[in-house]
Amino acid sequence: MKPFVVSFKGREIDFKGRRIVRRYRDIMGIFQAVDPTLESENPVVYEVFEAPIPEAEGELMFLVTILYPGDVKGEYFMTKGHYHVVEGTAEVYLGLQGKGLILCQTKEGDFEAVEMTPSSVVYIPPYWAHRTVNVSDEPLVFFAVYPAHAGHDYETIEREGFKKRVFKTETGYVLR
Ligand code: M6P
Numbered sequence: 688m689k690p691f692v693v694s695f696k697g698r699e700i701d702f703k704g705r706r707i708v709r710r711y712r713d714i715m716g717i718f719q720a721v722d723p724t725l726e727s728e729n730p731v732v733y734e735v736f737e738a739p740i741p742e743a744e745g746e747l748m749f750l751v752t753i754l755y756p757g758d759v760k761g762e763y764f765m766t767k768g769h770y771h772v773v774e775g776t777a778e779v780y781l782g783l784q785g786k787g788l789i790l791c792q793t794k795e796g797d798f799e800a801v802e803m804t805p806s807s808v809v810y811i812p813p814y815w816a817h818r819t820v821n822v823s824d825e826p827l828v829f830f831a832v833y834p835a836h837a838g839h840d841y842e843t844i845e846r847e848g849f850k851k852r853v854f855k856t857e858t859g860y861v862l863r
């Protein structure tokens with residue numbers, strides 16, 4: 688592979704790699720409630736624009752995620768969330784637009800939630816699962832980079848969930 692550069696402006700992103708689109712019906716099981724209107728409209732909840740990087744040790748995968756604003760009966764739109772298959776691998780997020788909350792937890796039961804706004808950099812250490820929640824009313828856009836061989840373990844989260852969920856209130860968000 689040769690050095691390369693990609694650039695993007697706003698939501699016109701072409702990183703030349705995979706584009707992953709997750710609609711409501713693909714991920715509705717992660718939310719506490721079911722919303723029949725969303726079920727019939729089946730909107731895009733988030734999309735991921737990856738760079739064409741091989742999933743090999745030594746490589747760094749990078750991507751941009753757009754998590755749209757919305758909620759399922761008060762529970763904010765969020766990503767599925769995952770541990771890394773290669774558990775000793777970290778990840779860095781850079782906020783570009785909107786306000787997010789990154790839920791992090793370990794298999795030992797530690798839990799942390801950190802806010803991400805434009806220009807903030809979030810460090811997710813090895814062994815911490817991570818899920819992103821859009822707590823704003825605009826698209827949450829962020830850049831992410833992680834060791835390309837890390838892999839996504841969704842099963843553990845599907846089985847155990849995250850310790851807390853994030854709901855909309857009149858004054859902001861609340862974790863329950
Ligand atoms: C971030 C990164 C990606 C991840 C994406 C969506 O951009 O952590 O690796 O794919 O969020 O999250 P998830 O894979 O949990 O649905």
Ligand code: ZN
Binds near residue numbers: 770771778
């Ligand atoms: Zn990750």
